[in-house]
Amino acid sequence: MSAEEQRACRISLEDFQGPLDLLLYLIRRDELDVTTIHVAIVADQYLDYIRAASELDLDIAGEYLVMAATLARMKSRSLLPVERAAMEENEDPMESLMRHIVLYRAFKEVAQELRESESVWRDAFPVPGERERHQDLITPPDPGQTSLLDLLMAVEDMTGRNAPPPVHRIQRPLISLTQCVQALERILPPGRTVLFRETLGTSPETARIVSFFSAVLELMRRGWLDTRQKYPMGDIEMKRTERWIKNA
C-alpha cells in the first residue's frame, strides 16, 4: 500500500461506524455487486486496509479485527474444494454476511434521511420559545415539597459552601504476573511449605489476591510449584519444586 493510501486510511478508519461500514465503503469504492461478489476479493481489500491501519499504529477496535478474522476464515474456506452436499447443507457464510451488509446499508440510508429531517426541523423553533427560557423564571417552591434539608441547602448555596468537595481517586498500580512471581520467590524459601494465605499479607485487596492466585496457577503450569489443598475451600499449601530452585 502506498504512502498515499496509508494516509487515506488514517483519515478514514475513524470515520467508519465499524467493520460493516468499512466493508460497505470498500464494496462501493470498487463498484462491486453485493449479490455476486467473491469473498476472496472482499477479504483481500479489507485485510489490506486493516493491515495498513495497524502499520500506522492506529488503535484498531476489536470489532474490526473480529471481522478480519471472519473474512480470512471465509476466504480460506472458499479456496478449498467443497463437496456439493456439504455446500447445500450449510448456508454460505458470505451470503449471510452480504445480506447483513445490505440490511446495514438500508439503515444507513434511513439514518441519512433522518439527518436531512434533523437539519430542517432543527431550524423550526417552537412557539412559545424553548422551555428552558421559562424555567429561568424563579418559581416559588411548593410548600408541601420543601424540607429542612432544602432550606439548609439553600443557605449553603447562598454562602457559597455548596461546592462539591474535591474527590481524589488514587488508583493503585496493578500488580503484574511477573511481579507476583518475584514476590512469591522472595516469600517461598526453597524447601519450605508456605500457605497461600500467608503470601497475601493482612487485609489484601481483591486485585492482589487474584493476581497472586493467577501467578500460582501459572507457576503450577510451568511445574515450578507443588500445591496441596487438604479440603475444599481450605488453604493452599505451596512448595517450590526442584525445577524452580534450579531455574531461580
Add this chain to the structure above:
Amino acid sequence: MLDQLARQIEALLAAAEEPLSLDRICELTGCGTESAEQAVERIERELGSGGHGIIVARLAGGYRIVTDPELGSVVAQLFEGKRRSRLSRAALESLAVVAYRQPVTRAQIEAVRGVNSDSAVRTLLERDLIRITGREEVPGRPLLYGTTDSFLEYFGLSDLGHLPRMDEIESLLSLSAEDLDRAASEAAESGDPFDSED
C-alpha cells in the same frame, strides 16, 4: 381573516408548550372533531400562504406552531450556544434501527450495526429520543427500547407511519429477523460480562 374558532385554536397552539392533539383541541374549545380539523386547516392555509414567519406543523400526533424552518438561520441567533448539537452518526444509525424495529434490545441494535452501541443508546436516552419500553422475556431479560414523542418532534414527524418509506427495509426485516436475533444472542453470549445494562 380567521373565524372565532380558528382564532381560538391558533391562540391555543401559540400558547401550548407541546403539540396539541385534535382531541385536546376539541376538549378545550368544545367543538367537534370535524370542525376542529377544518379550522386547523384554515390556520394552516392562512399561515402557510407565505405571508408569515410561523407555520403549523403536524408533530407527534398533534399540531404545533413553529417558526418557518427557512428562517432558521435568523432565529437560531437567539439561541446561540444553547442549541443541542446534531446527533452523531452512531446515534442516528442506532436511532434508525430503534425506529424501524421497536421494541428492540441493545444487542439487536448492535447486531445490525456490527459495533458496540452502548454510548449511542445512552445519548439517545439522555436526549429523550428513545425510552425503555420494557424487558424482553428471554434469559437476562434485556431492556427493550422504543422511540418517544420527542423523537417524532425532533424529525418533524406526525407519527411513525411517516418515517421514510423503505420497501427494501420491509422485505429485509422479515428476511433477516431470524439472522439478527441469532447474531444478537451470540453477541450477548460473548459479550463483556462487566457490561451490564442495569
